[in-house]
Amino acid sequence: MDSALIIEKGIFIVVIFAITMLMAMYSTLAERKIAAWLQDRIGPNRAGKGGILQPLADGLKLFAKEEFMPDTPNKFLFILGPAISMTMALLTSAVLPWGDKLEIAGHTVILQATDIDVAMLYVFAVLSVGVYGIMIGGWASNNKYSLMAALRASSQLISYEVAMGLSIVALIMMSGTMSLREIAAQQEGMNWNVFYQPLGFIIFLVCSFAETNRTPFDLAECEAELIGGHHTEYSSMKMGFYLFGEYAAMFISSAILAILYFGAYNYPGMSWVAENWGANMANILGIVVLFIKICFFIFFYMWVRWTIPRFRYDQLMNLGWKMLIPLAIANIVLTGVIIIIADKYL
Amino acid sequence: MSLDTISLSGRKKEVSNKKMNFWESIYLVAILKGLMITIKHLFKRKVTIKYPEQIREFSPVYRGQHMLKRDEKGRENCTACGMCAVACPAEAITMTAAERKPGEEHLYREEKYASVYEINMLRCIFCGLCEEACPKDAIYLTESKVIVKSASHREDFIYGKDKLVMPLEMAIKNSKSLN
Ligand code: SF4
Ligand code: SF4
Numbered sequence: 326m327d328s329a330l331i332i333e334k335g336i337f338i339v340v341i342f343a344i345t346m347l348m349a350m351y352s353t354l355a356e357r358k359i360a361a362w363l364q365d366r367i368g369p370n371r372a373g374k375g376g377i378l379q380p381l382a383d384g385l386k387l388f389a390k391e392e393f394m395p396d397t398p399n400k401f402l403f404i405l406g407p408a409i410s411m412t413m414a415l416l417t418s419a420v421l422p423w424g425d426k427l428e429i430a431g432h433t434v435i436l437q438a439t440d441i442d443v444a445m446l447y448v449f450a451v452l453s454v455g456v457y458g459i460m461i462g463g464w465a466s467n468n469k470y471s472l473m474a475a476l477r478a479s480s481q482l483i484s485y486e487v488a489m490g491l492s493i494v495a496l497i498m499m500s501g502t503m504s505l506r507e508i509a510a511q512q513e514g515m516n517w518n519v520f521y522q523p524l525g526f527i528i529f530l531v532c533s534f535a536e537t538n539r540t541p542f543d544l545a546e547c548e549a550e551l552i553g554g555h556h557t558e559y560s561s562m563k564m565g566f567y568l569f570g571e572y573a574a575m576f577i578s579s580a581i582l583a584i585l586y587f588g589a590y591n592y593p594g595m596s597w598v599a600e601n602w603g604a605n606m607a608n609i610l611g612i613v614v615l616f617i618k619i620c621f622f623i624f625f626y627m628w629v630r631w632t633i634p635r636f637r638y639d640q641l642m643n644l645g646w647k648m649l650i651p652l653a654i655a656n657i658v659l660t661g662v663i664i665i666i667a668d669k670y671l
Numbered sequence: 672m673s674l675d676t677i678s679l680s681g682r683k684k685e686v687s688n689k690k691m692n693f694w695e696s697i698y699l700v701a702i703l704k705g706l707m708i709t710i711k712h713l714f715k716r717k718v719t720i721k722y723p724e725q726i727r728e729f730s731p732v733y734r735g736q737h738m739l740k741r742d743e744k745g746r747e748n749c750t751a752c753g754m755c756a757v758a759c760p761a762e763a764i765t766m767t768a769a770e771r772k773p774g775e776e777h778l779y780r781e782e783k784y785a786s787v788y789e790i791n792m793l794r795c796i797f798c799g800l801c802e803e804a805c806p807k808d809a810i811y812l813t814e815s816k817v818i819v820k821s822a823s824h825r826e827d828f829i830y831g832k833d834k835l836v837m838p839l840e841m842a843i844k845n846s847k848s849l850n
Contacts, residue, residue: 363709367719527699632705648697 329432338438341418349572350380352623356572359627387565395558399465406462407559407566413455414573420444421580422506424590424612427605436612437506445503448581449490452536455574456482459538459545459555462567466558474554477638478545481535484645485542489532491653492525495660496585509589514596517588524656526586528649533578535645538571540630544638579622583615590615734797734812736819737790739835741842742780743849748809749788750781758804763794781807788835792819792828 354369354376361368369376397403424436441447456479463475499521500508512518519526535542546554553559556567583589590611599607636644694700720727729735740748751768769786771779778784799812822828 359713362713362717365712365715365718367717367721370721628706628709629702632709633702643696644698648693652697 333434334438337434337436338419341423341438342415345415345418345573345576348576348619348623349569350384352572352575353383353568354379355623356627356630359624360631363628363631384565387562390561390564392563393558393560395467397465397467397558399467402461402465403558404563406458406465406555407563407570408458409461410455410458410570411566411573413451413458414570414577416451417448417577418580420447420505421577421584422509422589423615425510425608427608436608440504440506442502442504444505445493445497445508448505449486449493453482453486455536458567458570462559463555466555468558470551470553471555471557474545474547474551474557477547477551478538478555481542481544481641481645484642485532485535485649488528488645488649488653489536491650491657492528492532493585495525495653495657496522498657498660498664505584509584509591512588512591514591515588515593517586517591519586522586522656522660524652524659528653528656529586530582531644531649533582534626534629535641537574537578537626539575539626541633541635542641543635544641547635575623575626576619579619579626580615582622583618587618729814729816733814733816734799735815736813736817737795737801737830737835738811738813738815738837739785739788739832740809740811741837741839741845743846744777744780745839745842745846746776746778746780747784747836748780748807749785749805750783750807750809751785751788752783752806754804754806755801755810758800759795760798760800761794761796763791763796764801765789765791785832788832790830790835792830793825 357379358368358376369379372378372382394400394403419438420441422437422440426436427434459478460475463471463473463478466472496508496518497503499518500511502508502511508518534540538545545551546556551557556564559567590608592611592614595607595611598610742748751766753766753768756762756764756766765787766785766789767787768783771782771784797812801810802812819828
């Protein structure tokens with residue numbers, strides 16, 4: 326039984342890894358396509374049909390590039406930077422519930438790598454370590470622009486993590502658990518958390534943009550001021566790791582958004598499907614629905630990127646400390662009051 | 672009316688630097704408005720022309736690649752007077768004149784001809800002033816719709832007589848249709 330479980334989890338982890346990679350790969354294409362569409366162009370369309378092979382071509386190009394190493398005393402840290410970035414982006418996926426469960430040959434497969442009861446804390450811990458990727462890379466590059474980018478990124482991420490954590494506190498107060506699996510299960514049907522926590526969702530969404538370093542919060546790689554930001558000195562696949570890690574992080578963060586606020590794998594009519602077509606069918610549909618939600622959020626990330634310019638640094642800090650944090654605290658108070666009132670009178 | 676309130680175009684807007692209120696400073700409304708604008712473009716017709724397969728339509732007054740004409744007897748018209756080179760605002764044309772030898776009357780119409788005639792296509796702006804300046808109706812900007820080919824050396828863009836003079840077959844066809 327034990328070894329069967331290990332094999333099952335092993336396969337599951339490999340599949341999740343592959344899917345994350347695939348999504349990250351095709352996010353690069355989607356980014357360029359969506360940028361083009363929003364600007365009335367058609368985007369890359371030469372590699373394969375409609376540009377479908379473009380990510381492969383990009384990857385191949387990155388592999389073929391010269392591996393350049395600046396004259397830095399921190400060779401080890403220089404390599405560690407992109408590695409951390411990538412690892413941390415992938416680690417989060419371990420606790421995300423991708424679906425409910427499947428019955429395969431009388432054996433129940435839970436569609437989650439591991440269900441820990443403090444999953445939420447784990448997610449936050451991993452996200453916070455992610456900033457080290459940028460910080461170490463920028464520091465080890467021995468380049469003032471990279472260092473500036475690293476400074477900016479770390480102060481930005483630290484400030485937005487506060488608001489993010491506070492917005493989640495309200496959610497945890499409401500659901501009474503930190504396990505992502507239970508939070509997902511609670512949102513059955515159309516009981517999505519976004520309807521109960523609209524303010525929390527908006528705060529979380531804004532902070533997600535900051536955490537993934539996406540426009541309008543991509544000050545770390547602000548080309549106009551900082552050349553390439555923290556990856557100025559990187560080339561070849563080390564650079565690829567940074568870029569790739571960023572897209573993987575975007576995918577994971579979309580998944581978190583979908584799971585926490587948009588009902589995870591739940592969809593209206595799920596119980597009907599389970600009754601008429603079987604529980605397996607319902608859960609497979611659930612996975613599909615979850616991926617549709619994730620894709621929507623990825624699209625949303627890109628949509629925002631091609632709509633608004635990046636913030637100025639003081640605007641960024643003002644928004645984080647003077648707007649989002651007070652709002653998040655107000656949200657906690659509001660949630661608490663409503664919970665008490667609901668307990669008393671309903 | 673003071674000078675800085677006059678608006679010649681009628682589109683001048685006063686810039687106000689008023690302090691943003693809470694809702695404005697959280698940017699959400701402005702961002703939503705922006706998102707609505709960009710999403711509209713997602714469904715607009717794309718303006719891209721997929722070049723090698725699709726070629727942009729030429730304007731009817733389009734001026735194409737130059738050609739040095741031959742007359743109805745197949746002789747080159749150009750007499751190397753240099754008027755075109757003088758008229759050229761981009762200084763794209765250079766030439767060397769030569770005297771027509773006895774026995775070459777079937778090749779060149781005038782007593783003097785251009786032994787070398789070069790246009791630098793990187794300099795040329797296709798303004799057509801050479802065509803206007805020519806007293807002998809020798810140089811024309813055709814409607815051939817041929818576009819100067821891309822090349823990797825600058826020298827390849829200097830077009831000599833081999834590329835500019837009207838091909839003999841074309842001249843033969845022209846004089847046949849005249850008779
Ligand atoms: S078209 Fe204009 S620029 Fe070109 S060669 Fe003639 S005069 Fe010069
Ligand atoms: S093309 Fe016309 S203007 Fe130019 S040198 Fe020949 S005859 Fe003169």
